[in-house]
Amino acid sequence: MKSSFFFIFLYSNSMKPKLLQIPVIGIIISLLFFSCVGIRRIQLHLEKSSCAPNDKIQYSVEDIPNPFFSAGTDTALTTRFSFASLNVAHAIGIMDLLQEYVEYLQNHRQTNSIENRLRMLELAHQITQRIDLASLEVSSVTSELDCEEEKISQVADYLKAIEIKRESGLTVAAIVAGASSAILTGVLLSNGNSGDDTEYIGITSGITEATLGLLILLNNPKINFDHPGNVLREIWEGRKTSETFPPFIWYYLNYRDPVNPDSRSLRSQIIDRWMSFKQIKKAGSKKKQQLLELYFTDGGRYSTEQLYNRANMYDQLESYIKLIKQDLTVLAVEFQSLK
Numbered sequence: 296m297k298s299s300f301f302f303i304f305l306y307s308n309s310m311k312p313k314l315l316q317i318p319v320i321g322i323i324i325s326l327l328f329f330s331c332v333g334i335r336r337i338q339l340h341l342e343k344s345s346c347a348p349n350d351k352i353q354y355s356v357e358d359i360p361n362p363f364f365s366a367g368t369d370t371a372l373t374t375r376f377s378f379a380s381l382n383v384a385h386a387i388g389i390m391d392l393l394q395e396y397v398e399y400l401q402n403h404r405q406t407n408s409i410e411n412r413l414r415m416l417e418l419a420h421q422i423t424q425r426i427d428l429a430s431l432e433v434s435s436v437t438s439e440l441d442c443e444e445e446k447i448s449q450v451a452d453y454l455k456a457i458e459i460k461r462e463s464g465l466t467v468a469a470i471v472a473g474a475s476s477a478i479l480t481g482v483l484l485s486n487g488n489s490g491d492d493t494e495y496i497g498i499t500s501g502i503t504e505a506t507l508g509l510l511i512l513l514n515n516p517k518i519n520f521d522h523p524g525n526v527l528r529e530i531w532e533g534r535k536t537s538e539t540f541p542p543f544i545w546y547y548l549n550y551r552d553p554v555n556p557d558s559r560s561l562r563s564q565i566i567d568r569w570m571s572f573k574q575i576k577k578a579g580s581k582k583k584q585q586l587l588e589l590y591f592t593d594g595g596r597y598s599t600e601q602l603y604n605r606a607n608m609y610d611q612l613e614s615y616i617k618l619i620k621q622d623l624t625v626l627a628v629e630f631q632s633l634k
Contacts, residue, residue: 521594
């Protein structure tokens with residue numbers, strides 16, 4: 296606003312109308328400079344993520360359980376446990392222990408020997424311990440995913456704050472441009488100047504406000520965000536093994552029953568949920584490929600919306616993995632109810 300009073304002062308001292316070009320151009324330059332100050336390249340120094348453990352999980356394909364449908368299951372188990380319980384029991388490798396426990400349980404009714412009871416207590420302890428350990432592993436993985444999600448959300452919030460600040464500055468600049476034009480036009484008319492000068496002011500003011508409006512529409516700041524240890528990439532590519540998920544979780548995410556044509560793995564369901572995001576679903580083939588490369592490689596320049604999308608991807612993955620704890624809980628309840 297100080298510049299507006301300065302322009303009025305210049306004209307009120309009987310300067311030639313042509314000199315009015317100088318303050319008008321000054322309006323444009325000063326406002327554009329003011330609005331573009333915040334358009335500089337954003338740099339945010341992100342420390343190395345502390346969410347992921349230092350050592351990656353290493354195992355071979357042989358460490359992953361064979362599909363449950365290919366493993367023969369005794370009717371003594373199928374009559375006592377649900378499919379979900381048996382599948383997760385197979386995933387954590389306690390099927391043999393459950394089979395032996397059920398056999399001892401049947402023998403216990405006939406021969407109530409101390410050896411049977413001691414062995415049953417030992418088996419019950421081993422089974423319960425393996426269930427608890429698997430539950431802790433699930434909690435550890437989901438905590439890592441939740442940590443990464445929160446980190447991404449914080450960066451997205453930071454970028455969103457910059458976006459809002461820029462938009463506010465551009466809006467203020469547009470208001471100043473309109474006010475300056477009105478004041479200068481009023482001064483010209485009050486001093487009996489011709490309409491040519493006022494038209495000139497109106498045109499330049501319109502160009503300035505249109506430019507500022509365009510800058511508001513193009514206000515989409517981006518930031519460099521690297522993620523070389525990309526958990527999402529493992530889900531997207533469907534590798535045979537994982538460096539993030541233990542063997543039983545990786546088995547659980549990739550399991551599907553080929554006998555059932557409608558059966559789909561959790562991994563494929565997660566990918567479908569990701570692809571249903573508005574930004575990805577409505578993108579053209581070229582833009583979609585760019586987004587997929589951004590999300591599932593080692594990083595790149597992210598916009599606010601893309602960062603929020605990435606955070607949502609982690610949130611959905613975390614939710615699906617937590618389903619394992621539900622099956623573990625059902626398995627524990629069904630095991631405790633054995634008589």
